[in-house]
Amino acid sequence: MSAFDTIVHLVYLACAVSFVIGLHLMNAPATARRGNRISAAGMAVAILTTAVVLGHGGVVTTGAVVALVIGAVAGGTAGLVAARRVKMTAMPQLVSLFNAVGGGAAALIALGDHTATTQAAVTGALDVAIGALTFTGSLVASGKLAGRIPGRPLVVPFGRLISAGLAAIAVLFSVWFVGDGSNWLLAVVAIAALAAGVLLTLPIGGADMPVVISLLNACTGTAVAMAGFVLESTPLIIAGGLVGAAGAILTKLMADAMNRPISAIIAGGYGTGDAVTVSAG
Template identity: 45%
Template sequence: MTRDVLIQLLYIVAFALFIYGLMGLTGPRTAVRGNWIAATGMGVAVVATLLTPGMGNWWLILLGVAIGTAAGVPAAKRVKMTAMPQMVALFNGVGGGAVALIAWVEFRQSAGFAHEPTYVAVASLFSAIVGSVSFWGSLVAYGKLQEIVASRPVGVGKLQQPLNLALLLVSVGCAAAVVAGADSSWLIAGLLVSAAALGVLVVLPIGGADMPVVISLLNALTGLSAAAMGLALDNTALIVAGMIVGASGTILTNLMAKAMNRTIPAIVAGGFGGGSGTALAVDGDRSVRRTSAADAAIQLAFANQVIIVPGYGMAVAQAQHAVREMADLLEDRGVTVYYAIHPVAGRMPGHMNVLLAEADVPYERLKEMDDINREFARTDVAMVIGANDVTNPAARTDPDSPIYGMPILNVDESQSVIVLKRGMATGFAGVDNALYFAPKTTMLFGDAKSSVSEVTEELKAL
């Protein structure tokens, strides 16, 4: 068997493992195995690539692998589930940045693609633009999620879109000049800098409420840039892996945008989601009703059906295991318990599913929005744990609300609602939640994990 045949066979095995691993990500029971299978596929693809003649300095390559492993493995092991969205944004951005750097190196080594086919230059420069946008945009998304950067929209008003368009034209203009035969290093530098500025200025005006969609969109862009670079380098592994990431990321982005009843262009245009954390006004008929752990336990214990609505507040408090223990006690009493999962609850796609799967919550108890909404009308108690915007009835009733038209969980249709929150701060969208002031709603203030544990102890005492 020749080396070329062996390389192609290894690539085929790798692609089969990619696809099989991706299939495993459709459910929590097979997700871990799916990740390992896909990772094995990537390992096979790396081996096949290293076998390619003329790969270069093996010691330098191994040094890079060692440094990446030493940085990535401990970071992934130590990251808290609450910080998982930030890690996803950061790691995704690193992929885009790597592609942009590869494009820069290819430009320098080929003297501006002087003796390369036109498609190589076009694919490389496309990768440089998209990869740079993805890298710098992902850094801003990381900053917003980590609250290093203000989660509210930050922009320059009416000049925002003209400025973004100007930066895009500069990037494309530099790329066109290179394709036309120019080989000045200033052109590739101008391309990368303008694309970097574009990535920053596109994400900055997008509010915290849209960050899950932004993460997914940037992930898709990274995949597309990797696929284009694979075309330029004639690397089959990059092409296939990049297209899988790009296609799946695009589909996920579209699904999440629909879940918010918004279009992707509207999200990219920015201006939605405050995340300022300002306190809601409480006066007159807008007062809230407080409850205690003992009263909440009584309501839950004598209910026929309870729906738990998790949100980012549950993630912050790491309350998923306490929630599972409470739900087990209720089920032992004959209470039917479901978990209502909104598509954009938390700070990344599937955030709540991952947290609850970690606590071994039965998968059949997790209900997506379309399936669970019909259940709220016959539910005795809905317990909202740190979810804000996805439960706000203003999305249905107030045409002046920024979130009007966004599909929500119909928590307000339950017989009674218990909301667990630290205080009266707004959610990512920065708007008041009318649910908190409804007559059927009571508020249990405090850390979610502590509050749930107190309710559990009261249930045990009944």
């Protein structure tokens, strides 16, 4: 390992530490804002370090640099403007939208990667399945909170049967992909997962959406960790695993606070979100 690689690895480790400390500080109101800023600083360092790694390696084509910069500047600006302008009451649906694009990006990494190892194939299939599912799931959740999709539970006829069928397709084509390695098989997994994300979120009522968004957030974390396995990138594995587990615990805390079991929330059919409940007396 060269001195350069060692330094890069240590810097990434410091970034991972800042994510853990940042998340921990967000447990208490007094330190929460500082925690978020520590985590943001770690993220900025991780991005800069990766830029240096790309420049040092010298293997990136000009076309890739242009595509990367255009995409990142446009996306970063869009995120910044949306986050600054959003009304306080509309923040949860915006977080859900950010979660959706995060899951989408994780899925695209596996779709764009051409590493032909079994490890990359297995984790890549998982990445695409989870990432694509949270992409559409979070978009539907965001739409429900924003009122673009009715907040009441929308029960799709034979929804569960279709979901089970989609899951079977995703598993089948994932296994086929691990054996074969053709990228069109992975695309089929992505399409099945995209459809499943919509089907699973539609029957859930608007009142339960915050818990669902937290669950999808945990899923995105896991998808990002899988992308880390595909790319052999430690910061993605650490941060993704961290968010996956922390998001799962947070989902449980939120469900407990609402006195609703998570299984009942996922099953759907409860809580209209837009109806006004009138209690007698």
